[in-house]
Each structure stands twice: as structure tokens, then as C-alpha cells.
Amino acid sequence: MNTLVKRSDVAKLAGVSEATVSRVLNNVGPIREETKNKVLQAAKALNYQPNSIAQCFARGKSGNIGVIVPSFPKVHMLSTYYFSEILSGIGRRLGESNYSLLLVFQPPDQPKNYVQLFQSQKIDGCIILGAKNHESDKEALIHLHHLDLPFIVVNQTYLDYPFHTIDAEHYEGSYKAVSYLINKGFRNIAFVNGSNDFSNSSERFAAYKDALKKAGIEPMENWIFQGNYSRSSGIKIAKEIAPLIPQLDAIFAANDRMAIGLMQGLSELGYKVGKDFALIGYDDSDIASMVNPPLTSVKVPLFDMGKIAAEKIIQMLNHEITEQIHIRLPVTLKERASCCKQIT
Amino acid sequence: MNTLVKRSDVAKLAGVSEATVSRVLNNVGPIREETKNKVLQAAKALNYQPNSIAQCFARGKSGNIGVIVPSFPKVHMLSTYYFSEILSGIGRRLGESNYSLLLVFQPPDQPKNYVQLFQSQKIDGCIILGAKNHESDKEALIHLHHLDLPFIVVNQTYLDYPFHTIDAEHYEGSYKAVSYLINKGFRNIAFVNGSNDFSNSSERFAAYKDALKKAGIEPMENWIFQGNYSRSSGIKIAKEIAPLIPQLDAIFAANDRMAIGLMQGLSELGYKVGKDFALIGYDDSDIASMVNPPLTSVKVPLFDMGKIAAEKIIQMLNHEITEQIHIRLPVTLKERASCCKQIT
DNA sequence: AAGCATAATGAACGCGTGTACATTATTTTT
DNA sequence: AAAAATAATGTACACGCGTTCATTATGCTT
Incomplete structure (x- = not known):
């Protein structure tokens, strides 16, 4: 060379x-x-x-799409089914295009400044994963939006702002999950939610309550728990939830990792899934079918969401998009053995 | 803007x-x-x-490190603990540098041409994941090497070529795993390997045989199986292995996913891990502690390997490296409940 | 065959930065 | 105080490409 x-x-x-x-x-x-x-x-x-650089320079574009991956302490975000699937989807679509995928790990505890990535011309557009409802996150997005920079947020909906978003029907998904439990004859259903920083969580919570009410069941304040989407938080909550098991029929967890944490935590305390209580997770991640009993879960088309996000960003860069994008993909319930408890 | x-x-x-x-x-x-x-x-x-592009142009460097992710049909590579951990490690180290991470998904069935990425100046150096022993893969690497381009191969060792590599002590890891089983009193140990395309697999196989021989046990030809590192291959092999269970004490699987496939497949056929046979996996992925019983596994420092790979590539680009890099990180055995079978 | 439209090609420049070299200001040396 | 050394700044250009504008070749019309 x-x-x-x-x-x-x-x-x-x-x-x-x-x-x-x-x-x-x-x-x-x-x-x-x-x-x-x-x-x-x-x-x-x-x-x-x-020479790619010279081309980009002459064209005034970087040819890169930035994918922003959040970082949380002690967790490798990518090693999470959720993020890796979306990223794979993005990669698949970008691979068919002339754009390159610039992976940007958001440093923890640092004020987010995505604009800089555009100003320095490192990226032409970006896909933001794991955005939260925090003020700081919102401000960063508002900043981008004000400058009319092409970006799209995946799996997070902001009601008050006209950002382009790709999300899934989490309300419907949760409604389906809870209704499914009710149809199976369970009536005493606890809910373990993830962090409220994500719109997903609020949607799931709302659907949980609505599904119960629809069936004439009044949601119980003390049957609602909050974890942080990690397995360890599920294990922790298991201890709180255990004393209630005699009254509980079923638990709906806001993601699979917490569901598995619950399974493990409760199992240690002598309560078995599919026998002492039913359990339903969310995401239908690969681990759902690995545990015993396999976990019934709400399947979210994460890969497709990534693909579509990439697709839309490309269209935005081609100025083929005029209206606000607010896509919500349907989710489906994946039945497995974790909800087979015999009603007594 | x-x-x-x-x-x-x-x-x-x-x-x-x-x-x-x-x-x-x-x-x-x-x-x-x-x-x-x-x-x-x-x-x-x-x-x-x-303007980043102008800077790169003036400097004659892209400022990008390419990370090559292989693709296999029907699998989202990233959604694999193995790759995502390495990638996270790379990201962590690059985040502290001025380099950006360009994620390159190797299109399936296409002749690999990494050189092009350099010629077009898209990347200054690259980290190659999931390289195989295939001729086509080797040729691509030889091509890079001949042109003296900075690249490093992670988790794959080529004995005949002086490539820079970061790997783990898979021979020792497997030896430890098998010896551990032997020390626990198991003597009839089957081995389920992954694809021979990876040097990892050969190392594990060699260590399996050596550990047995060292203990005075002659490896049995028909107790050696070959999967492809996927859970489904584990499930498939479970059917072949089931008839042997009466004679078998334990199974050593070359990765956790296959181990879990075995667990599930054998469980369906009536054989329980930790009761009818012991099981040991490899990678110590997140799923190892999620299954029941938790899976004893060989812990590989994938994240660190990624970090070091990034570190080394940066050093290479600074011309701080003169000798061949051939790092092999130690692995450790993570004991869990899957090896608790009572010897009869 | 002259005039004109159009196809095909070349010449020249800009993109925003890093940097070698030239120039000027300042300090040190004698 | 003049000369020399060095610090500080400015000027000019290269990097490799896309692209506009000017120019030349070709084909078509009358």
C-alpha cells in the first residue's frame, strides 16, 4: 500500500x-x-x-450513519438481546446501501451532544437507541430537531415532541399479555415494570391497568413493582413478591431478563413457575426459550425495527420524507410453558 | 445547520x-x-x-477502525454473547481514543476483500472477528498481511501465518474443564465440539483428548460429536447422545449455547442435568446463569479481548509495535450446579 | 455545404484542513 | 547597540475528488 x-x-x-x-x-x-x-x-x-475520504470531502457528506448506543454502568449494552437485534437490523439495511455504520457509544454521565457529530461532519444522519425521558436526553434531541438534523429514535416515543420515531405497539403488547393471562383464568396478576425513564414502561403499565379493569379487576397498588430491566432487579423483586405468592396467580414482567430473575429468585424461595404462579415476559429474547420452563413472552420485531430505522434515515437523507415518521410495529404473543399453572 | x-x-x-x-x-x-x-x-x-472529513482528508487518514463482523445465514451475529462482548470491549477502548468505530457486516457468500476498505481509505486499521480456517478467509488475511496493513484477528489463531492475534487459552480452558470433571469422579465424558473452521474448536478437542489420556482414560471415538455452536445443533445432538447416557457421566460442550441445547434436548428425552449426567459449557455467557441448573462454564474474557484488540490496533497505527502480537488471555472455570451429579 | 444543435471531452476550481516555508517580532548574546 | 538566535505568525499549497464552465467533435437540418 x-x-x-x-x-x-x-x-x-x-x-x-x-x-x-x-x-x-x-x-x-x-x-x-x-x-x-x-x-x-x-x-x-x-x-x-x-479515495472515500476525498469523495466525502468533495461531496460534503461523510457517508456515515451514526448509531448511538447508550451506556449504563456495569452493563455491556450490546450484550443485550434488545440492542444487538436492533443493531443487526440496522446493519442489514445499511449493508445494502452505500452508507457506513458508525457505532457511537455514549459515554456515561456525560452531557449528550449529538449535534457535534453532525457539525464535525462525522455523520450524515443518526439513529438513537435507548433514549430516555430525562430532561438531558430530551434536550439533546430537541437541539437536533431545531437544527433540522436527520435523526430517528428507536423504541422510545415522545408524546410532546415531533421527533421521528420507530417503536412497537407496547400498549397492545402488554394488553395482550395481561388479557391472555386473564383468559387463562388468572385474576390475581402482579406487574413488574422497568425503569420509568422509557416510554415503553409507561405504556406497559397503562395497558396492564386497562386490561385488568376491562375484565372487572381492580389493579392492586401493592402488586406493582419496579425494576430496571436487569435480571438482578428481578431477583431482588422476587424477595418482595414472594410473600404475596399465595394470593397471586401470575406475574407479568416488562422484559425477559427480569422475568428470568423472578423465576430464579422465586424458585430459590420455593415457588415454581408454571406450578405456583404463571409468568410472562417481554421481548421474546433468545433466552426466553432457554429457560425451564420456557417463558411465554411478547415478541417484539426488534430486528425489523432496526431495518426500518435505517431505511427511514436513508430516505430522509434523500429528502424523500416530508411528514413526521411515527411508525409502530405490531407485537405478538409467543406462548410457551410458563403460563400453564392449573387454576385451583 | x-x-x-x-x-x-x-x-x-x-x-x-x-x-x-x-x-x-x-x-x-x-x-x-x-x-x-x-x-x-x-x-x-x-x-x-x-470538519472531521476535511481533517481526515488533509491528514490522509480516515480516523476509523473497522470491525469486521462475519455473517452466517439465519443468525444475527451480534445477538451472540460472544461477539457483542468483544465489540463492547472494542467500543470501550476506542471511545477513549480519537478513533471511530466503523462496523462492517461481512456480506454472506461474498469473497472477502478487506483490502478495499483500506484502499478506499475508509479505515486505518481493522479488527477481524469470527475469521475461519477456510482458504478464502486465509487468503483475505494474507492479502492484508502482504500489503503490511494494520489488522488484528480476535479469537482465532493461525499457526502457519504470522498474523497479529488476540486469543484466549482455549487449550488450557478445555483441559481445565475436562480435568475438573475427572476430578469430580466422572470418567465417561463425551465431547460436543463446534465447527472445525475455528482454531478454538481444534484446541478444545486436543485438550479434551489430552486431559482424558493424562487421567488414563482412552477417548472414545463415538463419544465425540460435532455441532455448529448453535443451540439447535445442541438439541439435535441430544438425540444422538441420548442412547449413550447410561454409560456417560458427563458432557463437555464447546460453548454454552450448545450446552443449553443439550440440556433441553436431553431433558425432553428424560435425562436431567446434574442428576443423570454432568454438563459443562464454554464462554460463561450471560445465559449460563439463567438456566436451571446453572451451567458450569469456562469463562473467557471476551470484553477484555476486545479492549486489548483495540488497544493494539491503536498502537500499531502509532507504529509502536514492531513484533508480532500473539496474545492469549487466561480463562477460568466458573463452577455452577450443572456438574453436581452424584457418582453412583 | 453551411449553420446549428447536441454530444463528448477538457480545463479549472472549490471543498476545509494540515503544514512546509517565508516573514516578522522578540529575546538573547556579544 | 548591533548581531544572532529564537519565538510567533502569515502565506501558499497540497490532499483527491466532484462539478461547472469552456471548448471541441459529431450529427442533423435546410
């Missing part, structure tokens, strides 16, 4: 001007077939590869 | 030349304190952000 082949080399070999080389390679303007062949042949002979 | 602030704007406001602005911001050459302050103030006032 001593001296890279550049456009001028190709031009010289082909016996044409640099402009012609550029035109041939970019397919612009009318070109005589013969010239075209000469150029292509020369480019091939020299194994010419346009 | 109408018109971006550029160096000339800062120079004008500060009343100095552009070169001086550049010098102040890059900390080169002697600068009068007063001038420095003027420039910094002007830059701040205008909220100046250097």
Missing part, C-alpha cells in the same frame, strides 16, 4: 482527462462507449479504488 | 491567520498565550467544530 492509485493515474493510462474518468465512474453525462471502456479498463488494470 | 462555521471564520474573529487557528487547536508550535486565548475564545464564541 505504498502509493495509492489515484484518478490522475487512471486518466493518464486511459489517455483522457480526469474529469472524464470521474464521469465514467459516477455515470454522469454522456460518454462515448469507447471512452468508457478505455477508462474502465484502465481503472481495472490499476486496481483503482476511489 | 445552514452554514457551518469554518476555520476562516474563527481566524477572522480572532484577528489572526488560519494557520494560527490551526496551530492553537492542534497544539503545535510555539504560540503566544494571548493569541491562544483570542483564538480559543473566538472558536468558542462561534461554536466552531473542525
Whole structure:
């Protein structure tokens, strides 16, 4: 890789001007077939590869889509089914495009400044994962929005702001989950939610209450718990929930990791899923089918959400989008053995 | 984001030349304190952000480190503890540097050409994950190596080639695992390996045989199975292995996913881990502690491997590395309940 | 065959930065 | 105080490409 082949080399070999080389390679303007062949042949002979940076510089675009991954203390965000699936989806779509995927790990405890990424021209657009309802997060997004920068938020809905978002029907999903339990004959259903920083959580909570009420069941204040979407929080809550088990039929957890934490925690205390209580998780992550009994869960099309997010960002960069994007994908209930408790 | 602030704007406001602005911001050459302050103030006032692309262009470097993620049909590679942990480690280290992380998903079935990424100046160096022993993979790496391009291979060792590699002590890890089983009194130990495309697999296999022989046990040809590191392959192999269970004490699986597949498959056939046979996995992924019984596993410092890979690539780009890198990190055995079978 | 429209190509420049070299201001040396 | 050394700043250009504008070749009309 001593001296890279550049456009001028190709031009010289082909016996044409640099402009012609550029035109041939970019397919612009009318070109005589013969010239075209000469150029292509020369480019091939020299194994010419346009300098991406120079192209970007000349075009005034980076050709990169930034994907912002949040960071939480002690957790490797990517090692979470949720994020990795979305990221895979994004990668799949971008792989089919000419854009590159710039992975940006949001440093913890630092004020978020996505605008800088645009100002420095590092990215042309960005996809934001794991945004919270915090003021600081919202401000960062508002800042982007005010500058009319192309970005899209995945799996987080902001009611008060017209951001472009891709989300899933978490209200419906949770409603389905709880209704499913009710239809199975369970009536005493606890709810273990994740952090309220995410709109997902609020939606799930609302649906939980509504589904119960619809069935004529009054939600019980002390049957509602709050974890942080981690397995350990599920284990912790298991201890609080255990004394209530005699009265409880079922538990609805806001994600699979917490559900598994509950399973494990309660199991240690002598309560078995599918026997002493039913359990339903959320996300339908890979682990749902690995535990015993397998976990009934609400399947969220995370991969597709990533794909669509990438798709939409590309469209935005092509100015093919005029209206606000607010896509919500449907979710489905994946039945497994964790809800098989016999009603007594 | 109408018109971006550029160096000339800062120079004008500060009343100095552009070169001086550049010098102040890059900390080169002697600068009068007063001038420095003027420039910094002007830059701040205008909220100046250097154009990253222009910088890269001028410097002749992209400032990107490419991370190559392989793709296999039907699997989202990232959603695998293995890859996501390594990637997180890489991200952590790069986040502390000035390099950006360009995530490159290797399209399936396409001839690999990493050189192109360098020729187009998209990346300055790269970290390759999931490389195989296939000719095509090796050729791609040899090509890189011949051109003296900075790259490092993670978790794959090539004996015949002087590539830079970061790996873990998989021979020792497997030896430990098998010896552990033997020390616990198990003597009839089956081995379920993953694809032979990976050096990891060969190492594990060799250690399995050696550990047995060391204990005076002759490895049995028909107690050796081959999966592909997926859970479904574990489930499939469970059917083959079931008839042997009466004679078998224990199974050593080359990764956790297959181990869990075995657990599930054998469980369906009536054989319980920790009762009818002992089971030990590999990777110590998050799922190991989620299953029941929890899976004893060999813990591989994937996150650290990623961190070190990034560290080394940065050093290579700084020309701080002269000798071949061939790091192998130690692994440890993580004991859990899956090896508690009572010897009869 | 002259005139004109259009196709095909070349020449020249800008993109925003880093930096080598030239120039001027300041300090040190004698 | 003059000369020399050094600090501080400015000028000019390169980096490799896309692209506008100018120019030349070709084909078509009358």
C-alpha cells in the first residue's frame, strides 16, 4: 500500500482527462462507449479504488450513519438481546446501501451532544437507541430537531415532541399479555415494570391497568413493582413478591431478563413457575426459550425495527420524507410453558 | 445547520491567520498565550467544530477502525454473547481514543476483500472477528498481511501465518474443564465440539483428548460429536447422545449455547442435568446463569479481548509495535450446579 | 455545404484542513 | 547597540475528488 492509485493515474493510462474518468465512474453525462471502456479498463488494470475520504470531502457528506448506543454502568449494552437485534437490523439495511455504520457509544454521565457529530461532519444522519425521558436526553434531541438534523429514535416515543420515531405497539403488547393471562383464568396478576425513564414502561403499565379493569379487576397498588430491566432487579423483586405468592396467580414482567430473575429468585424461595404462579415476559429474547420452563413472552420485531430505522434515515437523507415518521410495529404473543399453572 | 462555521471564520474573529487557528487547536508550535486565548475564545464564541472529513482528508487518514463482523445465514451475529462482548470491549477502548468505530457486516457468500476498505481509505486499521480456517478467509488475511496493513484477528489463531492475534487459552480452558470433571469422579465424558473452521474448536478437542489420556482414560471415538455452536445443533445432538447416557457421566460442550441445547434436548428425552449426567459449557455467557441448573462454564474474557484488540490496533497505527502480537488471555472455570451429579 | 444543435471531452476550481516555508517580532548574546 | 538566535505568525499549497464552465467533435437540418 505504498502509493495509492489515484484518478490522475487512471486518466493518464486511459489517455483522457480526469474529469472524464470521474464521469465514467459516477455515470454522469454522456460518454462515448469507447471512452468508457478505455477508462474502465484502465481503472481495472490499476486496481483503482476511489479515495472515500476525498469523495466525502468533495461531496460534503461523510457517508456515515451514526448509531448511538447508550451506556449504563456495569452493563455491556450490546450484550443485550434488545440492542444487538436492533443493531443487526440496522446493519442489514445499511449493508445494502452505500452508507457506513458508525457505532457511537455514549459515554456515561456525560452531557449528550449529538449535534457535534453532525457539525464535525462525522455523520450524515443518526439513529438513537435507548433514549430516555430525562430532561438531558430530551434536550439533546430537541437541539437536533431545531437544527433540522436527520435523526430517528428507536423504541422510545415522545408524546410532546415531533421527533421521528420507530417503536412497537407496547400498549397492545402488554394488553395482550395481561388479557391472555386473564383468559387463562388468572385474576390475581402482579406487574413488574422497568425503569420509568422509557416510554415503553409507561405504556406497559397503562395497558396492564386497562386490561385488568376491562375484565372487572381492580389493579392492586401493592402488586406493582419496579425494576430496571436487569435480571438482578428481578431477583431482588422476587424477595418482595414472594410473600404475596399465595394470593397471586401470575406475574407479568416488562422484559425477559427480569422475568428470568423472578423465576430464579422465586424458585430459590420455593415457588415454581408454571406450578405456583404463571409468568410472562417481554421481548421474546433468545433466552426466553432457554429457560425451564420456557417463558411465554411478547415478541417484539426488534430486528425489523432496526431495518426500518435505517431505511427511514436513508430516505430522509434523500429528502424523500416530508411528514413526521411515527411508525409502530405490531407485537405478538409467543406462548410457551410458563403460563400453564392449573387454576385451583 | 445552514452554514457551518469554518476555520476562516474563527481566524477572522480572532484577528489572526488560519494557520494560527490551526496551530492553537492542534497544539503545535510555539504560540503566544494571548493569541491562544483570542483564538480559543473566538472558536468558542462561534461554536466552531473542525470538519472531521476535511481533517481526515488533509491528514490522509480516515480516523476509523473497522470491525469486521462475519455473517452466517439465519443468525444475527451480534445477538451472540460472544461477539457483542468483544465489540463492547472494542467500543470501550476506542471511545477513549480519537478513533471511530466503523462496523462492517461481512456480506454472506461474498469473497472477502478487506483490502478495499483500506484502499478506499475508509479505515486505518481493522479488527477481524469470527475469521475461519477456510482458504478464502486465509487468503483475505494474507492479502492484508502482504500489503503490511494494520489488522488484528480476535479469537482465532493461525499457526502457519504470522498474523497479529488476540486469543484466549482455549487449550488450557478445555483441559481445565475436562480435568475438573475427572476430578469430580466422572470418567465417561463425551465431547460436543463446534465447527472445525475455528482454531478454538481444534484446541478444545486436543485438550479434551489430552486431559482424558493424562487421567488414563482412552477417548472414545463415538463419544465425540460435532455441532455448529448453535443451540439447535445442541438439541439435535441430544438425540444422538441420548442412547449413550447410561454409560456417560458427563458432557463437555464447546460453548454454552450448545450446552443449553443439550440440556433441553436431553431433558425432553428424560435425562436431567446434574442428576443423570454432568454438563459443562464454554464462554460463561450471560445465559449460563439463567438456566436451571446453572451451567458450569469456562469463562473467557471476551470484553477484555476486545479492549486489548483495540488497544493494539491503536498502537500499531502509532507504529509502536514492531513484533508480532500473539496474545492469549487466561480463562477460568466458573463452577455452577450443572456438574453436581452424584457418582453412583 | 453551411449553420446549428447536441454530444463528448477538457480545463479549472472549490471543498476545509494540515503544514512546509517565508516573514516578522522578540529575546538573547556579544 | 548591533548581531544572532529564537519565538510567533502569515502565506501558499497540497490532499483527491466532484462539478461547472469552456471548448471541441459529431450529427442533423435546410
